[in-house]
Amino acid sequence: MTIESGSLTMLEKVLLQRRRKEDRVVQNLDKQVKAYQAKSFENFINAGVRVNFRESETAGPLVGSNGKMLGFNEYLVDIWGEELYRVSVSLRQNGQVQIRHLDGWVKVSEYLCHLKVKVDPHYTNGTPEMRSDLQSQWWRANGKAFPLLQLPRELRDIIYHYSFGSKIEPYPTNKARLGAKAKPQRGTALMRVNKQVSSEIRSLLGRQSPFLIEHNRIMALLLSSPLRRNHIRRLELALSHKEFINLFGFTFPDVHYETRWQAKALRGMQLKHVMLRIAAPSLITGSVIFDGACQRVATGWILAAAWPVVKGHPVEIAGFVKRQQRVEFEAACLVVKKGFEQWNGLRVAVGHPEGSLGDYDEWVDWVEGEDDGGVRVVEEPSQEAQRFVPDCQVGELPPRCECGLPCTAREWTEE
Numbered sequence: 001m002t003i004e005s006g007s008l009t010m011l012e013k014v015l016l017q018r019r020r021k022e023d024r025v026v027q028n029l030d031k032q033v034k035a036y037q038a039k040s041f042e043n044f045i046n047a048g049v050r051v052n053f054r055e056s057e058t059a060g061p062l063v064g065s066n067g068k069m070l071g072f073n074e075y076l077v078d079i080w081g082e083e084l085y086r087v088s089v090s091l092r093q094n095g096q097v098q099i100r101h102l103d104g105w106v107k108v109s110e111y112l113c114h115l116k117v118k119v120d121p122h123y124t125n126g127t128p129e130m131r132s133d134l135q136s137q138w139w140r141a142n143g144k145a146f147p148l149l150q151l152p153r154e155l156r157d158i159i160y161h162y163s164f165g166s167k168i169e170p171y172p173t174n175k176a177r178l179g180a181k182a183k184p185q186r187g188t189a190l191m192r193v194n195k196q197v198s199s200e201i202r203s204l205l206g207r208q209s210p211f212l213i214e215h216n217r218i219m220a221l222l223l224s225s226p227l228r229r230n231h232i233r234r235l236e237l238a239l240s241h242k243e244f245i246n247l248f249g250f251t252f253p254d255v256h257y258e259t260r261w262q263a264k265a266l267r268g269m270q271l272k273h274v275m276l277r278i279a280a281p282s283l284i285t286g287s288v289i290f291d292g293a294c295q296r297v298a299t300g301w302i303l304a305a306a307w308p309v310v311k312g313h314p315v316e317i318a319g320f321v322k323r324q325q326r327v328e329f330e331a332a333c334l335v336v337k338k339g340f341e342q343w344n345g346l347r348v349a350v351g352h353p354e355g356s357l358g359d360y361d362e363w364v365d366w367v368e369g370e371d372d373g374g375v376r377v378v379e380e381p382s383q384e385a386q387r388f389v390p391d392c393q394v395g396e397l398p399p400r401c402e403c404g405l406p407c408t409a410r411e412w413t414e415e
Contacts, residue, residue: 023055023070023071023072024070024071025062025070025071025072025075025089025091025097026053026071026075028095028096028097029053029075029089029097029108030053032096032097032107032108032109033049033051033108033112034141035109036049036108036109036112037049037050037141038138038141038142038143039109039142041135041138044134044137044138044141045119045120045123045134045138046117046118046119046120047118047119047120047121048079048115048116048117048118049112049115050079051077051078051079051112051115052077052078053075053076053077053078054075054076054077054078054084055072055075055076056072056074056075056076056086058074059072059073059074059075060072060073060074061073062089062090062091064091070091071089072089073088073089073090074086074087074088074089075087075089079115087099087100087101087111088100090105099111101114120134122134128162148193148197149196149197153200156197156200157200157204160187160190160200160201160204160205161204161208161209163187163190164187164201164205164209165187165209166209166210167209167210167211167212167236168205168209168210168211168212169211169212169214170211170213170218170221170222171218171221171222174215174217174218174221187201202228202231203231205231206228206231206232206233207231207233208233208234209234210234210235210236210273210275211232211234211235211236212236212238213235213236213237213238213239214238214239215239215243216239216243216246216247216260216262219237219247219262220260220261220262223262223265229265229268229269230269230270232269232271233270233271233272233273234271234272234273234274235266235271235273235274235275236274236275236277237274237275237276237277238277238279238319239277239279240279240285240286241278241279241285241287241289241290241293241298241302242285242286242287242289242290244276244278244302244305244306245257245289245301245302245305246260247259247260247262247263248260248263248302248305248306248308248309249263249305250301250304250305252289252397253397255289257305259308259309263309264309266309266310266313266357267309267356267357267358267361268356268357268358269356270356271313271314272314273314273316274310274313274314274315274316275315275316275317275318276302276303276306276310276315276316276317276318276319277318277319278299278302278317278318278319278320278321279319279320280319280320280412281293281295281298281320281407281412288397288398289397289398290398291398292398293397293398293399293401294398294399294400294401294402294403294407295320295401295407295412296322296325296401296403296407297399297401298398298399299320299321299322299325300325303317303325303329307329307332310333311332311333311336311357312333312336312337312339312340312357312360313333313337313357314333314334314337315329315330315333316330317329317330320412321414322414322415323414323415326414339360340357340360343355343360343363344360
């Protein structure tokens with residue numbers, strides 16, 4: 001029987017909560033409902049079985065064998081706060097409460113099976129984080145631990161990958177971010193399960209997930225460990241113009257920036273993908289060199305500075321960069337990469353281990369020095385990479401924009 005549902009006042013809620021603490025029948029009913037919900041994840045996300053039992057006005061006392069009142073013989077079933085059903089209850093000799101349904105007495109679980117299924121909207125319409133949280137709540141509710149280490153390694157790797165997301169933002173709360181929005185990295189709790197899981201995650205993330213670097217100090221922390229550098233295979237550098245120059249080093253008419261050690265460390269890493277994401281042009285960059293600078297020229301400086309460090313790696317240029325600059329730089333890196341791979345193939349063929357790009361650089365310098373009749377003094381990187389700097393070169397700072405269309409973020413075009 002369905003009756004009209006009404007909202008409870010605060011006083012009614014307090015009195016109801018007090019009565020529930022003393023009502024052994026309601027406690028037994030609630031316990032059976034929770035057991036039914038925890039039985040399967042389908043039951044757990046079924047909002048249709050999230051019921052509350054409220055005392056009926058027409059109910060009579062339900063007395064135990066010792067003559068003590070345990071509760072009532074009739075209750076109102078509040079389903080999801082939308083419907084109220086009047087049901088009769090009885091107490092079996094084993095202490096379990098049963099519900100009257102279809103002219104018979106049934107267990108609470110059997111009664112719940114007949115209720116209308118209503119999937120929790122947090123699961124159907126929620127974010128992946130919400131659905132994952134519901135999964136965690138269910139595991140806690142049924143008192144079980146997820147058998148992670150009993151799964152094959154391939155399935156564990158899939159779980160690790162989805163737990164951490166498509167990109168890794170190392171040290172998300174580090175002071176180097178200077179108040180920038182920093183969300184705690186997803187999945188970090190898995191790293192604290194045990195040493196085996198932590199080791200598997202580090203190995204997987206290093207191979208498959210790109211590490212997003214937005215600050216030089218974060219990059220220095222990430223690459224400070226040689227062991228960690230050996231695991232990392234993908235990097236995405238999304239720095240400001242000034243941070244790129246500070247990282248790779250560059251020489252202007254009156255200012256010289258040294259190449260930082262973390263940039264040099266890239267020559268010893270076996271990277272499968274390096275992305276340089278060029279920031280949008282801006283009138284305010286925090287540097288007089290780049291405030292309002294021509295984006296084409298500024299990008300040329302960044303690429304010229306990056307060339308000695310990233311050449312030979314699989315490089316992708318993204319962001320606010322002209323198409324011609326991007327194509328020429330990626331093609332030049334590919335040429336060096338092919339030469340490096342041929343050189344490594346010859347090393348392996350004669351019984352030597354594979355070398356790094358740093359080893360390849362030393363070999364190239366030695367060969368070119370031999371061709372010149374002696375050991376060649378290595379030329380300045382800026383001379384080798386000068387082809388990436390537009391014709392206007394490094395003149396006045398910041399350089400004026402002489403492009404057909406102004407180099408502004410609003411009017412930006414790749415052409």
